[in-house]
Amino acid sequence: MATKKKHYTEEEILKSKTSALKADGEWKYRKRNYRQALNSFSAAIELTPKEKKCFVSRSKCYIQLGQFRNALIDAEASLVEDPFFPEGVYQKAEALYYIGEFEFALVFYRRGLKLRHQMEGWRVGIHKAEEAIIGSVGSRSFIKPEVMGDLSYLEEEIGRKQPIAVVQNLTKKDRSPVAMKNERTTRQLLGGFYQHKGFLEKLLKDEDLIKGVTKNGERVDDLIKNCITSLNHCADFWSQEKPISPKEISRQPKPPKPSLTTRKAQYLLKSFDEITPLATGNPKCSLRKTEDIIKTVQGLTDKECLIKDELMCFLHSCMGLAFFDLGDLDRAMEHHEDDLNLARQCNIPDAISRALANIGSIYAETKQFEKAIEFWIERIPYVHEGLENTWMLHEIGCCYLELNYPEKARDYALCSIAAAEEMFEDMWQLRASVLAGQCELILGNFESSVSLFEKALSLAELENDGTARKAIQKALKEANEQLQNQQQSSQNEKNEEEKEEQEEDA
Structure with missing residues (x-):
């Protein structure tokens, strides 16, 4: 029997065309063809004028092209129906920043941080807006937000009819370019x-x-x-x-700062500065120094050091990292478990997160992937940094792939891609896309696999990573071959069915 052709509704056709234009725009944006990407997003907006993500994407293009006012108009348009749409709020803050309205940009960066605190872009935005304000005004006190004066419009923003009324009413300032200090x-x-x-x-x-x-x-x-x-x-x-990988970030413990006035306290503060870099550079020296500091901390009274337990957690972590670098994984595990147990006992979230990450890394190193997954999944609620979350989701996906669970591996890889996209982190988008592509290839979803490998290849070209590019090209070739074989097989089956129908009719 011949298969009936599916009839698509106008809404489905419109949605399909819009998705194709959005994908085309995103591809061109990644290739840095901003004007062409802008045209694609504009065409998508013409088809679906209420598509807020298209307005955000076109706003990004306008910023790349230096058309900051247009970028603000589109950012405002994305917030018409949902004033708390995080991507729209972020894009509005970015547009205001590039226009030179740093005070208003700061307001929206701070608003966005409350909406989605795990997105690292807000903190970067707050920092650069504050620095810009200091550069133009000269006093940090100026940037403290107060509920008064012109900021009252924030309470009435939902009811505003004109998208950029705020900017239209701003006093025009002749701002000279903000100069870098160095x-x-x-x-x-x-x-x-x-x-x-x-x-x-x-x-x-x-x-x-x-x-x-x-x-x-x-x-x-x-x-x-x-x-x-x-x-x-x-x-x-x-x-x-910071040119440092999330894995290195999670490995490096951050020393607590004891507020002490004794000579022992001064010794501790100086010692922390010495052992932190040594933990990843000279593990033997780090071990010796850390052992000396542990003796000093254990000799302190509760009055002399109010955060003695937190210090011990930090020092156990340093010992664990040093033993890990020396290849003594058993002793490394002992110290990281001591770090975790003490952190749980004293309810120190940062130390718990750090210890769970390090223990998971040791289990992954020894190919005990189920245990690694268990500790890393337990760590997820403690992770607030977007880049660390991206890394951890990717590592969990890798472990599931090693255990031959490609569906679960793909799901975590896609979550990692989403987290990396929020951070605008191309390198981790690349790694997670490769992982997801491998999973789809194993699952027989060849079309999806080709799409993911193509995305990874474009990111590798942007990053100018020749090694990654060669490996991805090889994987993409295999995926394309499998896809062609699948399509050919489907075509052969269709031809056989048509042939049988013709014979029956005859």
């Missing part, structure tokens, strides 16, 4: 862009040029200043990024 640091951060920044600064000195106006009615002076400010913002943002 020009040498700026040069290192911007790399080749530093020369462009210098060229733009020279253009500002040309009085005849800056008086000009473009065809669109924009002042040349404003355009140049906006470009310089954008470069300074980029340098400021890059200076905040």
Whole structure:
């Protein structure tokens, strides 16, 4: 019997077209073809004017193209039906920041932090907005939010009809580009862009040029200043990024700071600075130093040290890391278990999270994947940093794949991708996409596997990772071959069915 063709409703067709345009826009955005990506998102918005995620994506394109006012308009449009849509609030804060309205950007970064505190972008935004305000005003007291004056519009935002009424009513300020405090640091951060920044600064000195106006009615002076400010913002943002993997973050314990005035306290504070880097650099020296500090801490009275238990947790963690680096996993486990038991007894959440991560890592190292999963899943409620969450979800997925549970592995990989996308973390999107692609290949979902490997390949190209690119190309080739075989097999079956029908009719 011939299979009946499925008839799609207009709504389904519209949804399908919109999804295709969104996917096309996202692909072009990742390839840094921002203008083409903008066109795709605009076409998607024409089909579904209430699609808030499309407005957010187009707003991102506008920011990349330096059209910050348009970025704000789209960010506002994404909040019309849902004023608490986190991605829209974040994009509005970003647009306000790039326009130069740092105080209002700070308000929305802080609002977003309350909406979705696990998203690391809010904290980065708060930091850079505060720094920008200090640079332009000179006093941190200015940035303390007060429920008074012009901020009252926040309470009435839901009822506003004009999307950018706030910005339209703002006093226009002639803000000069915010300068970085250390020009040498700026040069290192911007790399080749530093020369462009210098060229733009020279253009500002040309009085005849800056008086000009473009065809669109924009002042040349404003355009140049906006470009310089954008470069300074980029340098400021890059200076905040830490080139350290989430795995290393979870391994490194953060020393508590005892508020003591004794000589022993001063010795402890100095010692913490020494053993923390040694735990990952010189494990033998770290062990010796940590053992000495443990004796000192144990000799302190409760009056001399009010956080003695917290200090002992930290020191057990350092000992565990040192033994791990020396290959003595049994003794490493002993110290991490001591860290966990004491942390639970004293209810120290950060120490509990740290110990669970380290114990899970030891079980994964010894190929006891079920145990590793057990400890890492227990740790999930304690994780508040987006990047650490991305890493941990990826590692749980890897363990499930090792245990031959590809469906569970895929689910955790997709969660890791979502967390990495929230953090705008391309490298972890790449790793999680590869893991998800491998799972889909095993499950026989070849079309999905090809899509995930293609995404990973584009990210590898953006990261300029040649090794990853070669490995992904090989996996993508295999997935494509399997997909072609599957399609050919389906076509052969269809042909056989049609042939049988023709014979029956005859």
